[in-house]
Amino acid sequence: MNMDHTMFENLLAHIKRYISLSDEEEKKLLPYLTYKELKKKEHVLKEGKVCTANHFIIKGCLRMYSLTENGTEQIVQFGIENWWITDYMSLDTQKPGQFSIQAIEPSAIVILHKNTQDELFRKIPKLERYFRLVLQRAYAASVMRVKYIFTESGEERFRQFTNSFPEFVQRVPQYMLASYLGFTPEFLSKIRAKKN
Amino acid sequence: MNMDHTMFENLLAHIKRYISLSDEEEKKLLPYLTYKELKKKEHVLKEGKVCTANHFIIKGCLRMYSLTENGTEQIVQFGIENWWITDYMSLDTQKPGQFSIQAIEPSAIVILHKNTQDELFRKIPKLERYFRLVLQRAYAASVMRVKYIFTESGEERFRQFTNSFPEFVQRVPQYMLASYLGFTPEFLSKIRAKKN
């Protein structure tokens, strides 16, 4: 059993920012994790399927999106390195979901399968705490997001997003950024043309 | 020590929907809970203050809102019986927050203070799991909400909300409902006038 676990280092480091993890616990955890590399555009989850796992991004960038009635794609979430991305509605209900999760660039993820998650959490109860804290932050950010959507113009939100997450603006196609911010690519072009 | 704990029954029942709780654990939990009745319009939290607790609604209806630059109120969340309502951004960062939490009608809540929460969770680790599951659902619903905000018209969102939560529509002033749905009371009046 000579296994290289360097691919899990980022996840372990992330976990240790929230909880302490002994060597023993680390050893127990690793067999529950699966490493997977993704090609650009490869789907981790397709709309209409049941989401069966949590995904931690080791490298690259993913998006969670759904198809709208008029045939466009609505992106609700991006994920980059050291972030989790999961359709929690489908994961929770174990019903077919409304979202797809796709790699925007060549990526690598660590997968934690739902069907073994409870067993793992019984062995390492502290992970319940880790995920509680992660979800608490995600939820808090999501509520802030709703506030900004309602109270600030598209342009203001674009400017703020650019200031807060400059790495995204380089890395993600503009039309995807527009989708994530809730407006059309044409409008984003107009906003950007105003920059002078 | 002859204390009546019937005011906590709803919370205990809610917890037991997610985790099992022994009599022993119940006894350990109760001293960490505070019951509080609220007058209509009474604030639990004011914008600019640090949120120091989680709030479980036993009776009544609360709203979480912030003041906008132009002096209006933006409601991001309602809470009714058996729901938690908390400014998780401020609770997490322990910094002054952007939200106020206020009772819309005479209400009653159970308070779980942050400064004793970790001690409680060490005594009853299962509560980490309870809160993880609660937050997971809240976050999943919030992501769905963002999707609907972006992909459906204000009118569509109003009609869906009315169908999903008819009790709210009776109970909450129309202008608050409009705020929560992200449009003006004038527009809501126009939508409703179309109902024939």
Next chain:
DNA sequence: TGCATTTCTTGAACAAGTTCAAGTTTTTTC
């Protein structure tokens, strides 16, 4: 019960953002 306050409604003028269409630029593919 009467007055004050709050909530709801209405209509016209306005604006942020969309739709449609097409041209330009960049990236990808072979």
Next chain:
DNA sequence: GAAAAAACTTGAACTTGTTCAAGAAATGCA
């Protein structure tokens, strides 16, 4: 390296929702 595909830009016409203002209706309070 050329062609195809994808992404970006632009402008005009359009639409969903806002602002402003004021009146009507409902609720709260003494």
